[in-house]
Amino acid sequence: MAEAPRETWITGIGIVSCLGEGADTHWQRLNRPPPTPESDAFAPYVVHRLAPIELDKQIPKKGDQRQMEPWQRIGTYAAGLALDSAGAKGNAELLARMDMIVAAGGGERDETVDATILTDLRKAQNKGTFLNERLMSDLRPTLFLAQLSNLLAGNISIVHGVTGMSRTFMGEESAGVDAVRIALARIQAGQSDISLVGGSFNAERKDVLLLFEAGGHALKAPFAPVFERAGRGGMAIGSLGAFLVLESRDSATARNAKPLARLSSVQSDRVRRQPGAVTESLTKMWSAIAPQVAPGQVAVISGASGSQPATADEHAWLSTIPDLPVRATGTYVGHGVEPQFVMNIALASVALGHEKLFAPASGSEAAMNGPLTQVVVTGVGHWRGEGMALVEAAR
Amino acid sequence: MASASRKPVAVTGSGVITSLGIGKAENWKKLIAGQSGIHAIRRFSTDGLKTTIAGTVDFVPVEPFCSADLGERMADIVVEEAIAESGIGAKGDFPGPLFLAVAPVEIEWPHREMVAAAAGANGAVSYDDLLRAASGGKFRGIHERCVMLSVGDHLAERFGTKGSPISLSTACASGASAIQLGVEAIRRGETDVALCVATDGSINAEALIRFSLLSALSTANDPPESAAKPFSKNRDGFVMAEGAGALVLESLEHAKARGAKILGVIEGCGEMADSFHRTRSSPDGKPIIACIRKAIADAGLTPDDIDYINPHGTGTPENDKMESLGVMAVFGERAASVPMSSNKSMIGHTLSAAGAVEAIFTLMTLEHQRLPPTINYQVPDPTIPLDVVPNTARDATVRHAISNSFGFGGQNVSLVMAREPA
Numbered sequence: 001m002a003e004a005p006r007e008t009w010i011t012g013i014g015i016v017s018c019l020g021e022g023a024d025t026h027w028q029r030l031n032r033p034p035p036t037p038e039s040d041a042f043a044p045y046v047v048h049r050l051a052p053i054e055l056d057k058q059i060p061k062k063g064d065q066r067q068m069e070p071w072q073r074i075g076t077y078a079a080g081l082a083l084d085s086a087g088a089k090g091n092a093e094l095l096a097r098m099d100m101i102v103a104a105g106g107g108e109r110d111e112t113v114d115a116t117i118l119t120d121l122r123k124a125q126n127k128g129t130f131l132n133e134r135l136m137s138d139l140r141p142t143l144f145l146a147q148l149s150n151l152l153a154g155n156i157s158i159v160h161g162v163t164g165m166s167r168t169f170m171g172e173e174s175a176g177v178d179a180v181r182i183a184l185a186r187i188q189a190g191q192s193d194i195s196l197v198g199g200s201f202n203a204e205r206k207d208v209l210l211l212f213e214a215g216g217h218a219l220k221a222p223f224a225p226v227f228e229r230a231g232r233g234g235m236a237i238g239s240l241g242a243f244l245v246l247e248s249r250d251s252a253t254a255r256n257a258k259p260l261a262r263l264s265s266v267q268s269d270r271v272r273r274q275p276g277a278v279t280e281s282l283t284k285m286w287s288a289i290a291p292q293v294a295p296g297q298v299a300v301i302s303g304a305s306g307s308q309p310a311t312a313d314e315h316a317w318l319s320t321i322p323d324l325p326v327r328a329t330g331t332y333v334g335h336g337v338e339p340q341f342v343m344n345i346a347l348a349s350v351a352l353g354h355e356k357l358f359a360p361a362s363g364s365e366a367a368m369n370g371p372l373t374q375v376v377v378t379g380v381g382h383w384r385g386e387g388m389a390l391v392e393a394a395r
Numbered sequence: 396m397a398s399a400s401r402k403p404v405a406v407t408g409s410g411v412i413t414s415l416g417i418g419k420a421e422n423w424k425k426l427i428a429g430q431s432g433i434h435a436i437r438r439f440s441t442d443g444l445k446t447t448i449a450g451t452v453d454f455v456p457v458e459p460f461c462s463a464d465l466g467e468r469m470a471d472i473v474v475e476e477a478i479a480e481s482g483i484g485a486k487g488d489f490p491g492p493l494f495l496a497v498a499p500v501e502i503e504w505p506h507r508e509m510v511a512a513a514a515g516a517n518g519a520v521s522y523d524d525l526l527r528a529a530s531g532g533k534f535r536g537i538h539e540r541c542v543m544l545s546v547g548d549h550l551a552e553r554f555g556t557k558g559s560p561i562s563l564s565t566a567c568a569s570g571a572s573a574i575q576l577g578v579e580a581i582r583r584g585e586t587d588v589a590l591c592v593a594t595d596g597s598i599n600a601e602a603l604i605r606f607s608l609l610s611a612l613s614t615a616n617d618p619p620e621s622a623a624k625p626f627s628k629n630r631d632g633f634v635m636a637e638g639a640g641a642l643v644l645e646s647l648e649h650a651k652a653r654g655a656k657i658l659g660v661i662e663g664c665g666e667m668a669d670s671f672h673r674t675r676s677s678p679d680g681k682p683i684i685a686c687i688r689k690a691i692a693d694a695g696l697t698p699d700d701i702d703y704i705n706p707h708g709t710g711t712p713e714n715d716k717m718e719s720l721g722v723m724a725v726f727g728e729r730a731a732s733v734p735m736s737s738n739k740s741m742i743g744h745t746l747s748a749a750g751a752v753e754a755i756f757t758l759m760t761l762e763h764q765r766l767p768p769t770i771n772y773q774v775p776d777p778t779i780p781l782d783v784v785p786n787t788a789r790d791a792t793v794r795h796a797i798s799n800s801f802g803f804g805g806q807n808v809s810l811v812m813a814r815e816p817a
Contacts, residue, residue, distance in 0.1 A: 045526075067673060100668070104564075105543060106499050111522050118511045118520040128440025131504065131600055136443060139601075141608035145673050145803065149499040149543075149564045154804025157670040163682065166668035166806060167572055170499060171544030171562040178561050182576070189583040190399035206522035210510070211502060214529040215538025268559035270551055383538070384548050385559060 005188035009259035009394055011252050012086025012245030013346040014078040014198070017333040018048040018238055021081060023350045030347070030358040034331045036223050037236060044220040045213070047203050048238030048334030053077055064159050069108045069146035070239075072155050075200030075339075078241030079156045082196060086245035087257055092161060094255070098245075099164040099192045100153055101183050103175035103199035103338040107147030109207045113138045152200060162196055173303065174268060174385025175199070176341040181266040181387070183246050193251040198243030199339035212237065217307045217382050225362040226306045226328035227315050233308030235382055238334015242343035259394030261349035265289050269386040278313040278380055285388040286321075289376060292390055298374040299357045300326040301344045305335045307382035314380045315364075324376075325368035331361040341379035341387055348375035348391040355393070400582040401693055403660040403816050405650040407483065408643035409755045410476025412469050413742040414450030414636055418476060422742075423759050426767040427788045431620035431741050433634050439600050446612040448619040450636025450743030451598050463500045465596030467546045469639035470495070474554055474592055481643035481655060483588060484555070491588035493556035494576040495547045496569030498597040498747045502541045510534060546594070556590055566802030567707070569593055570640060570750025571810055575664040577644040587649035593751035594639035603635060609674065611711060621771050623744075625708040625737035626715050626783045628776040633709040636743025640751035647816055659758040662795065662811045663694025669805030676717040682807050683721035687797065690809035691725075696795060698726050701733060701811070703766060703791065705757040705798040708737025709744050718799065719779040734791060736784035740770045750800035754810055757798045761814040766791050 015022065018037065019029040029035075037048045055073055058080030059065050065073060083089040088098065117134050124130035145151050150168040157163055169175040169182075179197050186192040202208075212218045212235060219234030246263060267285035271277040300318060304311040318326050329344055336343060351357050352375060357368040372393075379387035411418065414432025415425040425432070432450045438460060441447035455472065457465045484490045511520050514528035529537070539545055547560035565572040570593030577589035606612050613622040613632035624630040650657055667686040671677035691698055706718050723730045738756050745752050760766060765788055772785040793814075800808045 106501050114507065115519065115521050118507060118525075119518075121508065122511075122520075126440065126442070128600070129442035132440060132443045132604070135601055135604045136608070139604065139608060144605040144609060147499075148566060148803060150566050150802070150804045150806060151673065153565075153668075154673055154806075157668045157805050158673065161670050163668040163670050163805070165666040166565065166804070167576075168564050169561055170497070170564055171547060171560075172542055174544060174559050175562070178559055181559075182561070185583060185585065186579065191579055191583065206526060207502070210522065210525050210529055211538060211541055213526055214510075214534040215542075216532050216535065217538070270548065270559045272552060383542060384544055387559075 006190060007249040008184055008187045008263050009247050009249055009252050010244050010261045010263055010349050011247045011257045011259060012082045012088065013260060013349055014081030014085060014243040015343060015346045016053055016074060016078050017240040018051055019333060020051045021053060026347060027350050027354060030332055034225065034361045039221055042209065045209055046219045046221055046223045046236035048236060049204055050074060050239035059159055067142060068155055071107055071200050071202040072146060072152050074202060074239060074241040075152045076155045076159050078198060078200060079196060079243045080160055082243035082245050083160055088245060095161040097164045098162045099195040100156060100162050100166045101179040101195065101197045102153040102168045103179040104149040104152050104168050104170060105338055106149055108202060108205055110143060111206055172337050172385060173340060173379055173381030176338045177268045177379045177385060177387030180342060180345065181268050184263055184266050187246055187248050194247040196243055196245055198342045200241035201239060201336040201339055203237035203239040203334060215383065219306055225331040225364065226304050226311060227364040228362060229306050233306055233311060235305045235307050235335040238336050240333055240336035240339060240343055242339040242346050244342060244346060261352045262392045262394040264292060264392050265390040267388045270384060278310055279317050281386040282314065282317045289388060289390045293374055295323055297371055298376060299368055299372055300324055300376045300378060301348050302326055302328040303340045303344050303379040304328045304330060305382040306330055310380050310382060314378060325357060325366045327358065327365055344377045345389055345391055348377050351375060352391065352393045401695060402582055403647065403662045404578045404581050405645045405647050405657045406642050406659050406661065406758060407645045407650050407655040407657060408477040408481025409658060410473035410641045411752055411755050412452060412473055413638040413745060413752060414452055415742060417472060426741055426756065427765060429768050429770045429786060429788065431770060433619045433622055433743050435619055445614045446603060446607050447616045448622055448634060449598050450634060452637040459505060461503060462597040462599055463540055463546060466497060466594040467549055469596055470546065470550055470592050470594040473639045473641040477641040477643050483643060488555040489590055491586045491590060492558045492580060493547060493551055493560040494573040494589060494591045495550065495560060495562045496573040496593035496747050496751060497546050497562050498595045499564055500541055500543050500545055502537060503599060506537050564747060565806040566804050567746055568750055568800035568802040568806040568808040569747040570752060571800035571808035573751060574642060574661060574754055574810060575808060578661050578664055581644060581646050587646045589644045591644055591751065592641045593748040595745055595747040596637045598635055598637055606635060613710065623710045623740045624771040625710040625740050625769055626776060626779050627772055628774040630710045630712060630715060632711050634743035636745045638742065638745035638748045638752050640748055640755045642751060659761050660813050660816050662813050663690045665690025665693055665809040667807050669807060674803050675713055680717055680720045680724060683717060684724045686807035687721060687725045687809050690797060690811045694811035700795050701797050702793040703760060703796040704733055704735035705753050705796060706735050706737055707799045707801045708739050710739060714801065719781060731780055731782060734766050734782045734784050736767055736769045738767060750808065754798050757796050757812050761793050761796055761812060764790060764793055
């Protein structure tokens with residue numbers, strides 16, 4: 001690119017988690033001590049359950065709600081909050097050219113159907129025939145549409161009318177990092193003017209716990225803050241939805257939209273996780289961002305998952321940089337995998353709006369008293385994928 | 396409005412697998428002969444199923460069968476073919492990023508049964524039993540295989556692509572989206588080279604049943620090779636199939652500077668999401684029309700410049716009707732004289748891979764100046780008065796061609812390609 005990258009603003013955020021919904025609620029709750037997640041339903045696993053939301057406020061048609069499984073409802077709801085926040089809701093002209101990148105996993109399985117089939121499959125004479133019969137009769141025909149990764153984007157198009165481009169990235173934490181990276185790069189290069197980017201995660205599922213537990217990544221009770229799980233690391237997964245509206249400064253100015261923050265840089269990486277690899281990756285991404293960082297008014301919002309050794313490696317690396325207060329928001333909202341990075345960029349915008357960092361969650365986080373003008377957001381995946389962003393106060 | 400580079404991007408290598416065989420030469424020979432790769436499913440029992448045929452890729456051995464394993468293995472093979480043809484990089488050191496269209500990866504029934512067996516529950520099996528059995532590290536392999544990024548991560552490791560590999564899904568448009576992401580990255584000047592791959596090996600009982608329950612599949616099981624009937628009046632659904640495609644994309648300057656053979660160029664990409672319905676197109680066809688128009692405009696062309704259409708052409712009543720309407724709206728009076736042939740009549744619908752597989756076949760159509768046919772075209776549909784290149788291949792002059800890919804969730808992507816840079 002010969003031309004300078006176009007300045008890109010965050011003009012809308014939509015967030016929902018176990019803390020509740022919206023910027024104000026999250027700001028208030030992040031300044032109080034972290035709640036201990038209720039985890040009876042998934043014992044012994046620690047799961048941050050979504051705070052109750054009134055779906056009708058963002059998904060007015062019951063028919064649409066019925067067509068979705070929880071992960072899609074959470075995401076469609078959060079996307080609606082972001083569009084409201086950006087003043088874009090219902091603006092048909094703007095929505096028709098709004099691009100969308102969603103970071104998604106897979107949808108919920110019907111756990112009852114799975115369990116019943118597994119029970120009976122053991123005694124089936126002909127397993128293949130039996131599986132066919134039961135799947136044909138037990139699967140709801142529309143369940144597939146609630147499972148397809150790209151159908152969160154599809155539902156956002158249907159419910160909110162976002163119809164520019166529509167792409168869905170998969171790949172756990174890195175899907176969220178790359179969704180934001182590509183959306184930003186497209187705007188900076190003039191390939192897009194405005195983009196909705198984000199994702200959602202429903203943690204209240206034993207099928208997803210199964211995947212993470214198989215890999216040794218699920219946190220069992222008792223709960224502890226993210227950086228204080230030494231020796232028994234693990235993710236306390238959390239239901240959450242997070243969307244951003246990213247917009248070129250020109251586009252925002254033309255429609256009198258105000259910036260919540262400026263998104264200046266997003267880096268992503270992929271390293272084989274051998275000893276020292278996470279440190280090396282963070283160092284490399286930091287070297288791309290550091291020249292833009294002014295010491296003293298910057299903090300880190302970490303997407304550390306709690307899983308080891310990645311979390312310990314990241315924590316150790318962060319502590320090598322002087323005067324850099326760190327907040328691991330997973331302590332509050334849990335680990336939401338795909339949308340975690342987006343959530344943390346949103347929370348960075350909220351803190352920058354207040355011109356200060358929220359309170360430490362625990363003794364492992366240092367207080368920050370001075371003004372806040374920049375936030376570095378990290379996203380080190382539980383198994384693969386590394387990311388880093390620079391979010392700045394918009395002048 | 397944004398103004399960005401719309402430069403054409405070169406394709407300097409490609410590789411393909413379908414149910415017709417491995418490699419471009421084998422596939423092209425059979426496509427031109429009008430041969431079908433659709434057959435009775437042997438991989439798993441089809442007792443009690445309405446659809447018992449598919450274009451499975453049975454000649455790439457994966458034992459025990461796992462969809463993600465087959466998807467990855469096919470991706471390996473097509474990437475090797477593409478990189479060898481392009482002559483770029485060194486072994487294990489591809490000098491650009493990876494964009495991978497891949498069927499969403501999930502825990503499959505054999506995994507679930509394995510964990511259930513380890514749980515050893517006497518009575519009913521519950522997810523709590525599975526979790527208990529999965530605890531302790533015996534099934535780490537299931538995590539590594541079944542996270543969404545697993546195929547992309549393994550490809551990145553094996554071929555040494557740069558940066559974070561992007562795994563994506565736009566349903567049946569995924570392969571085209573992967574190419575589009577590569578084109579955009581090169582146009583931004585972020586990279587000179589990109590590896591765009593699409594793979595789908597997802598035919599297992601549950602995957603077939605999911606589409607069957609949506610009434611999307613042909614049930615014309617006998618004979619299997621006649622089931623896929625795009626644009627025919629008696630079309631009754633698509634035929635699931637497997638396959639993979641890989642393309643090495645390169646900026647023209649970079650390809651020319653290293654003296655690479657340019658197989659063709661991606662001239663333009665178009666995209667427009669549909670907000671009408673989860674599985675059906677807007678009845679007015681507007682998103683499809685806008686998608687095709689945007690791709691042609693992005694290429695700096697007009698509809699009059701397009702000589703051939705490689706349609707999505709699935710053979711479902713809905714797709715072929717809406718796609719034809721879109722084509723007639725965009726091309727107007729000329730529509731009936733622009734040939735449009737569906738590869739899916741022979742290879743079936745390779746789902747996540749289709750957009751890339753068919754882009755490669757479109758480039759080969761440009762290269763050979765010969766149109767593969769739409770086979771099984773016996774009963775013309777009077778509402779589709781178009782030249783579908785019925786049943787027999789023929790020579791033609793093709794300067795610019797467009798390939799359409801449409802998917803559930805309102806995904807529409809079109810790519811415009813040419814033999815030589817203008």
